[in-house]
Amino acid sequence: MQPYELSLTAAAEEIRTRRLSPVELADSVLQRVAQLEPHLQAYVTVTAEHTRGAAREAEHDIAAGRYRGPLHGIPMGLKDLIDVAGEATSAGSRVRADHRAQTDSTVTARLAEAGAVLLGKTHTHEFAYGLTTPQTNNAWDRGRVAGGSSGGSAVAVASGMATFSVGTDTGGSIRVPAALNGVVGLKPTYGLVPRHGITSLSWSLDHVGPITRTVEDAALVLTALAGHDPRDPASLAAPAVDYRPGEVTHLTGLRVGVPRTYYFDHVDPEVESAVRRAIGRLEALGAQIVEIDIPMTRYIQATQWGLMVPEATAYHEGTLRTVPDLYQADVRVLLEAGELMTAGDYLRAQRSQTLMRREWARVLKGVDVIAAPTVPATAVKAGQETISWADGTVESVSDAYVRLSSPANITGIPSLSVPVGHDTAGLPIGMQLLGRPLGERTLLRVGHAHEQTQPARELAHAA
Numbered sequence: 001m002q003p004y005e006l007s008l009t010a011a012a013e014e015i016r017t018r019r020l021s022p023v024e025l026a027d028s029v030l031q032r033v034a035q036l037e038p039h040l041q042a043y044v045t046v047t048a049e050h051t052r053g054a055a056r057e058a059e060h061d062i063a064a065g066r067y068r069g070p071l072h073g074i075p076m077g078l079k080d081l082i083d084v085a086g087e088a089t090s091a092g093s094r095v096r097a098d099h100r101a102q103t104d105s106t107v108t109a110r111l112a113e114a115g116a117v118l119l120g121k122t123h124t125h126e127f128a129y130g131l132t133t134p135q136t137n138n139a140w141d142r143g144r145v146a147g148g149s150s151g152g153s154a155v156a157v158a159s160g161m162a163t164f165s166v167g168t169d170t171g172g173s174i175r176v177p178a179a180l181n182g183v184v185g186l187k188p189t190y191g192l193v194p195r196h197g198i199t200s201l202s203w204s205l206d207h208v209g210p211i212t213r214t215v216e217d218a219a220l221v222l223t224a225l226a227g228h229d230p231r232d233p234a235s236l237a238a239p240a241v242d243y244r245p246g247e248v249t250h251l252t253g254l255r256v257g258v259p260r261t262y263y264f265d266h267v268d269p270e271v272e273s274a275v276r277r278a279i280g281r282l283e284a285l286g287a288q289i290v291e292i293d294i295p296m297t298r299y300i301q302a303t304q305w306g307l308m309v310p311e312a313t314a315y316h317e318g319t320l321r322t323v324p325d326l327y328q329a330d331v332r333v334l335l336e337a338g339e340l341m342t343a344g345d346y347l348r349a350q351r352s353q354t355l356m357r358r359e360w361a362r363v364l365k366g367v368d369v370i371a372a373p374t375v376p377a378t379a380v381k382a383g384q385e386t387i388s389w390a391d392g393t394v395e396s397v398s399d400a401y402v403r404l405s406s407p408a409n410i411t412g413i414p415s416l417s418v419p420v421g422h423d424t425a426g427l428p429i430g431m432q433l434l435g436r437p438l439g440e441r442t443l444l445r446v447g448h449a450h451e452q453t454q455p456a457r458e459l460a461h462a463a
Contacts, residue, residue, distance in 0.1 A: 003028035004160040008217035012070035022073025026055035042156040046120035072115030077162040080121040083197040094326040105197025114224040122152030131401040139460030144379040147177030158460040172405025175417035179374035179430025190412030191236040194229035202311040205409040215447040219243040245448040252286035257367035262294040267376040270423040278420040295359035304406040306349025313338025374417040374430035
């Protein structure tokens with residue numbers, strides 16, 4: 001096994017015990033980037049010289065007994081919405097062509113403090129306002145979409161071009177590409193990971209979280225990222241937690257909610273079968289399966305768009321007037337649509353969000369987690385605009401991909417996407433686990449337990 005193939009957890013143990021040096025790991029990952037990046041296009045920029053220098057520094061510190069923990073010497077990618085001092089934050093847009101960050105974001109600073117090694121900035125759909133990331137190719141099939149908006153982050157991890165990465169999620173932008181590329185994606189509780197120094201799409205819905213190869217890896221990254229920062233008005237004053245799930249041999253006493261409504265409507269049969277098999281594995285581990293109804297389903301799409309569209313337009317108000325032609329057409333039309341929405345529409349969406357949070361809290365009193373598909377279909381072909389369902393319904397790709405992930409953004413509850421197999425075309429399928437606010441430890445425990453029932457996953461091989 002080459003170093004780039006190691007999970008974060010495995011690489012950290014090799015580094016801690018001095019069987020692998022951070023320099024060897026960085027060189028292996030950079031060689032993988034050189035091999036695959038021309039085909040997959042996961043990165044905006046690769047900071048190879050900085051990466052090697054930081055890896056040498058980590059090697060020196062560890063040799064001197066200054067080991068900082070499991071992220072020390074681990075190479076990672078950051079979505080190009082996340083500020084790194086002295087580096088460009090283009091947000092995937094020509095609008096930001098001349099932008100250069102003056103200071104580190106909170107996330108960047110915390111990862112640096114933990115000793116992680118930056119590889120570069122990964123591609124995002126322009127300003128995170130989309131579900132495909134057209135610049136980047138799927139890690140399993142170059143002719144298909146990567147998912148978005150954190151497409152570059154997911155593809156880098158899935159292909160071995162980063163040991164872990166960090167993305168953002170406003171309607172599914174961590175979990176959608178994680179599912180479509182066969183990796184783990186965690187959207188934490190709203191406010192658990194600070195957003196200071198990160199380009200916003202919608203402040204009511206934006207989250208930051210890890211994309212990794214395993215659930216235990218996600219726990220390690222979340223442990224480093226979580227914690228209060230007063231510079232983010234939504235940041236929670238939650239106590240420090242070690243999120244590592246530890247050894248999980250059974251799930252006896254755990255109640256898993258399986259939706260009767262919404263989450264299995266208009267879902268590809270192969271996706272549904274894979275997710276229901278995964279739920280069966282949770283039951284075999286001792287979990288109790290409880291059928292539930294999802295509340296307020298008719299309002300989900302209107303609430304998501306009713307919050308996101310006007311907030312995004314407000315953020316871009318100045319540049320939308322001064323340099324509108326620099327936006328891609330799909331993003332520009334959404335931003336312009338936001339100018340047509342009334343204050344009443346926005347206030348009704350806020351009211352719906354409040355009611356939805358209350359109703360979901362009621363449902364989650366009866367179960368510990370909810371299990372459902374992450375997305376209703378696997379990765380579509382690049383350029384495909386719609387998905388047709390068996391009953392004749394036609395849905396846009398973006399609407400389909402956001403439909404099952406957006407409730408967790410509206411309600412702010414944590415959501416974890418874990419791989420649960422492949423369809424007959426060899427494309428990955430993801431299962432979404434949703435939990436109570438600040439219930440990340442339970443989600444990670446359940447995800448880890450499921451992961452232990454499966455053979456070790458191979459890296460993607462689209463290139």
